Amino acid sequence: MSSDASFTIKPIAKSVGDRTNFGSVIEGLDLDCISDGNVIALADAIWTHKVVVVKGQKDLAPLKQWDLVTRFDPDAPKVHSHGDVKTFAEKGGVLSASREVVGIPGAENVRLIGKGYQGDDHYGIKGMDIQKRLLNDFHLHKLPEKDFKAGITRFQRWHIDAPLYAREPAWFTTLRYIKRPTKPEITIRWDDGSGYSMKTEPGLTAFISNVQTYELMTPDERATADHSWVEYAPHPFMWIANCSGRPNGLGLEPEGKEKSLEELGDYDPKDIKRYPMVWVNPVTGERSFQVHGICARRLFLRSSLTEEPRVIDDVDEIRAFLKPIQERVLKPEYVILPKTEEGDILMWANYQVFHTAVDYPIEYGPRTMHQTNIGASIGPAEMGLFRVPVSAA
Template sequence: MPQHALGRELGLKVNPIPKGVGEKTNFGVTIEGLDLNQISDTDEQVKALSECIWTHKVVVVKGQQSLEPIKQWELVTRFDPDSPQVHSHGDMKTFSKKGGLLSEKASREVVGIPGAENVRLIGKGFQGEDHYGIKNLTIYHGLSNDFHSKKLPDDEFKAGNSRFQRWHMDAPLYARDPAWFTTLRCFKRPTEPMMNIRWDDDTGLSMKSEPGLTAFFSNVQTYELMSAEEKSIAENSWVEYAPNPYVWISKCGGKTNGLGLESEGKELALEDLGDYELKNVKTYPMVWVNPVTGERAFQVHGICARKLYLRSSPTEEPRIIDNVEEIRAFLKPIQERVLRPEYILLPAVEEGDIVMWANYMMFHTAIDYPIEFGARTMHQANIGASIGPAQMGLFEIPSLA
């Protein structure tokens, strides 16, 4: 889809997100003039917006202050009408039981919006006397640096230093396929003071951000940065994820740059994961193909990967790696190449904007800030896909039984 096709077809203003000197991101647009309270009534607009998201990867729709939560959910369902009509992580009961790292109250509070439960309130601080029926809620555990194995000292955090929380795609990786798109409406967030995001690893890298934003990098660019040999392996290999994967890693700690886990032997034994069915364990190709542009993305969620099946051609017998330290050693040099300031986009999402991204092409992360800076209120919604990554790869994953 050409850069401004959505604008030409629907009379909207579509502009690339401005890039600074030296920045190498090649994704991201803003849209003005679109009312998302009305779009779900129009198939043409929904299709055009869907193609725009697949094409530009990150789309910020401006000026949605009046968007009703149920209308956000209706739009999400219209993107993929053949999908089961529930959030990709399941209903709130399922999410609370199986969410593990993502849902444990000690580290993160997530609340369904009354009357639109599949739209999730995520944020930090006081959410108001009555937020769409949620009364006097203060979220103390929203964004969090607690994911990192080596914690950021509290005095440094309060001085305005932060880290990338946890680079990820929105994916249950068990039972349901990940959503094609995630939608995140900004209801409220602080805009100052500026945060200093530190990698806190041996790179010495850092970058500035307003508080409360979401950072993105493109796994299409990850793929483009791979060597020919790495691409040959990735295009023919696949990943097996753990059963109840976020329970499996619920005791683990992340790297200081937010990408991947430290290998500390804290993964739970399979017998400690609760009930699960082998048929619901997910195996996905390493490379996913964009259905609109044909671009390839190296889309491996390393924190939940339990086995890699590596081969360089469709006829080669795969080499199985089931040691998590070896898995992480394989992924680290590939994925960290793109983890540099020039490849990271921090869209300046304002109150009333909604950001939507192609979840099959991107990684994203929140960035924590001291609660004293102000409240953050976001409405997040997505829906498990009707056609998943196994059908969006370059080959059909063989049965090795």
């Protein structure tokens, strides 16, 4: 990490049996007046630790949060990675359908997200009560309501914050916790036949490391991943708008409900994203198996740079290929839910981890957060082990 840092970093506390190797807590940093040196050091810390909790930012103004993400990547276009609020509402598909997102007045690239009543006047947003469908409704096989009311829940949808069309994924996402319930405890169930479950406070965000996913792959799997790439659908979240997720939140059920390209309307072929399967951390050199399977339309598989790729364009076959690789890390001992207190900011490297929301009964209390990120100036196509061919037939 940069020697200019004037803050302290310590690992997130681990429980017995925890096998995660990422996540840290940062103290002694005031984001309201952060120096250029500390911005660089903080970015290095996020790349290095992948998920960080920056303590004590209770009075941070929304514009200061946006200013920070622009300073992380000063060459990036000055807009949220998913575009403005109107664009997100029109093109967000399954993302915008599942939640109500509002830009903070005067800082519209900072989004208010949460659950329940947000107060009489929240930074100029008057009397907003966020009523949305349950996050668990994304799953094909629904969690019984009586279980949910009893504090049983699931991971919603494992993902990276990335439009996967036109704009590049944000290097980092920042999420300021303003209010959340801390009790009673909830139980996350996988409900996928594994029997896995884990307990946690409500209102937190879950993470798995795709660096650990890569480390758990066999040598042959890594050789393929190192040389292969993914083509994502145009307007991918509209493409899967009618699809449903698996109960553990990783991947989609094989229903055949993806929209046709004609149904997506106008799109620009040059905005379709083709990314390597493996993304390289620019600070640590670590490799992550970073494939957003729910949006993948074609895979190009090969084990060397000279080999002709085998093309998979059947989405069920794509997901069947990815499922056993990605589910190896989806076990309680590899999942973290960093404890964040009101005023803390959670920051993570989208090029290294997957994350997901975890719903809870509204009776536990409201949740209020400010989220922002910025579409990167340098994307995954330039952070892999090879340059993806421009024309992929």
